[in-house]
Amino acid sequence: MINIKQLVFVIGIFLSILTGFMLIPMSFALIYGEETIGDFMLSAIFTGSVAIFCIQSGRLHDIRLNIRDMFVLTCATWLAVSLCAALPFALYHGITYTDAFFETMSGITTTGSTVLSGLDNMDHSILIWRSLLQWLGGIGFIVMAVAVLPFLNVGGMRLFRTESSDWSDKATPRTQYMAKNLFWVYGCLTLLCSFCYHQAGMNWFEAINHAMTTLSTGGYSTSDNSMAHFSNAAHWVGIVFMLAGGLPLLMFVQSIQQRNISIWNDQQVKGFLLFVATVSFSIALWLSLHKNLSFIDALRLSSFNVISVVTTTGYGLTDYQAWGAFASTAFLFLMLIGSCSGSTSGGIKIFRFQISMVIMRQQIKQQFHPKGLFKDTFNGHKVSEDIVRSLVTFIMLFFIVILGLSMILVLTGLDIITSFTGAITAVANVGPGLGPIIGPAGNFSSLSDVAKWALAFGMLLGRLEILTVAVLCHPQFWRY
Numbered sequence: 351m352i353n354i355k356q357l358v359f360v361i362g363i364f365l366s367i368l369t370g371f372m373l374i375p376m377s378f379a380l381i382y383g384e385e386t387i388g389d390f391m392l393s394a395i396f397t398g399s400v401a402i403f404c405i406q407s408g409r410l411h412d413i414r415l416n417i418r419d420m421f422v423l424t425c426a427t428w429l430a431v432s433l434c435a436a437l438p439f440a441l442y443h444g445i446t447y448t449d450a451f452f453e454t455m456s457g458i459t460t461t462g463s464t465v466l467s468g469l470d471n472m473d474h475s476i477l478i479w480r481s482l483l484q485w486l487g488g489i490g491f492i493v494m495a496v497a498v499l500p501f502l503n504v505g506g507m508r509l510f511r512t513e514s515s516d517w518s519d520k521a522t523p524r525t526q527y528m529a530k531n532l533f534w535v536y537g538c539l540t541l542l543c544s545f546c547y548h549q550a551g552m553n554w555f556e557a558i559n560h561a562m563t564t565l566s567t568g569g570y571s572t573s574d575n576s577m578a579h580f581s582n583a584a585h586w587v588g589i590v591f592m593l594a595g596g597l598p599l600l601m602f603v604q605s606i607q608q609r610n611i612s613i614w615n616d617q618q619v620k621g622f623l624l625f626v627a628t629v630s631f632s633i634a635l636w637l638s639l640h641k642n643l644s645f646i647d648a649l650r651l652s653s654f655n656v657i658s659v660v661t662t663t664g665y666g667l668t669d670y671q672a673w674g675a676f677a678s679t680a681f682l683f684l685m686l687i688g689s690c691s692g693s694t695s696g697g698i699k700i701f702r703f704q705i706s707m708v709i710m711r712q713q714i715k716q717q718f719h720p721k722g723l724f725k726d727t728f729n730g731h732k733v734s735e736d737i738v739r740s741l742v743t744f745i746m747l748f749f750i751v752i753l754g755l756s757m758i759l760v761l762t763g764l765d766i767i768t769s770f771t772g773a774i775t776a777v778a779n780v781g782p783g784l785g786p787i788i789g790p791a792g793n794f795s796s797l798s799d800v801a802k803w804a805l806a807f808g809m810l811l812g813r814l815e816i817l818t819v820a821v822l823c824h825p826q827f828w829r830y
């Protein structure tokens with residue numbers, strides 16, 4: 351039986367936190383004398399009232415959540431927070447609730463797809479709210495990825511199970527300690543990124559906004575031209591900190607605690623960095639030979655765009671579709687890959703490809719030695735059968751969801767390229783797709799309401815690693 355009162359209480363806690371964060375853009379509206387102060391005040395009053403109602407309705411002295419509760423809580427929390435966080439956008443002039451919810455879901459899942467334009471002249475309070483949503487979504491997913499998803503055995507995530515993934519009473523202090531350290535490192539990296547962006551020519555408002563959306567690998571910008579609006583030095587800063595956002599944040603914490611660079615001792619991290627370096631260098635070489643660019647400029651453009659897509663940040667710098675079929679094909683595959691587990695990025699994640707390679711090599715060996723016994727290991731951990739089943743199920747569902755979402759988008763009147771890459775970019779939480787409508791030079795504003803709601807649901811599925819939501823659709827989940 352689902353513990354409804356306990357779930358309502360916890361959701362109320364999250365909504366109360368969201369209410370507190372609404373005071374930040376409200377302060378910006380007050381400082382800059384913007385009319386949005388009323389929008390954020392009304393949104394905060396409504397969200398706070400709902401939070402108080404949930405807390406009072408579900409107040410209990412002892413909260414004990416089982417595995418079924420965790421599945422429901424994970425999905426319900428992200429949905430409830432998104433519904434309330436959309437209110438400031440919906441009250442802003444010219445934005446429907448459909449567009450507001452799409453923008454919010456894209457922000458809080460760190461997807462980065464947008465329906466808004468005229469960002470250069472938009473109110474500071476709205477811009478900071480967009481960036482803040484991505485920043486909160488990033489740290490929220492990191493905590494979920496290292497503490498919740500391994501416990502739920504989602505998509506092979508059990509390989510990364512830590513002591514904080516144990517939901518027993520004894521583990522609660524460890525979980526809180528881990529979350530505090532993750533938040534501290536995430537915040538410090540954001541401040542460092544802000545300083546570097548400021549040194550690269552951004553004003554402080556631009557630097558803070560872009561730092562939040564860089565570390566969260568979200569990709570929201572304060573300009574319609576995205577990162578193309580800023581200096582080459584800012585592009586290099588973005589490259590460094592997007593990479594940092596694509597690495598496991600828990601390993602930064604462990605490196606500081608153990609006073610050594612343990613982040614370089616991880617098989618997943620080494621594979622990811624080697625992959626990014628190889629692809630970036632290959633495309634840079636191709637650009638320098640075919641587009642008459644200096645190798646340094648080619649390397650900057652290729653590295654920024656490759657890292658932006660593979661970490662699912664989605665910043666726009668240049669329309670890489672104009673680079674030709676080779677580059678467009680490469681970026682289509684990069685949309686699917688993603689970076690490391692325990693990072694803020696989306697996608698399939700690099701470790702799942704690495705485990706698949708391990709299994710494939712062992713299967714080939716088995717063909718030569720049918721009676722041989724081979725031990726499948728990854729990063730020093732045994733790849734058990736339940737991890738393999740979970741991984742295969744995740745990948746199958748990932749592509750089934752993309753196919754189903756593509757069909758829905760086609761039925762709304764979109765062309766095949768827009769529909770297919772739109773589905774990929776939503777489920778993989780990348781941001782831009784391909785084609786003239788939703789490509790790096792476009793946005794999602796012209797899509798129908800049905801398409802926007804479908805894509806928003808796809809973003810949520812991708813952010814929660816699909817299986818977390820798919821479990822709720824199984825009748826047996828609700829029988830007992």
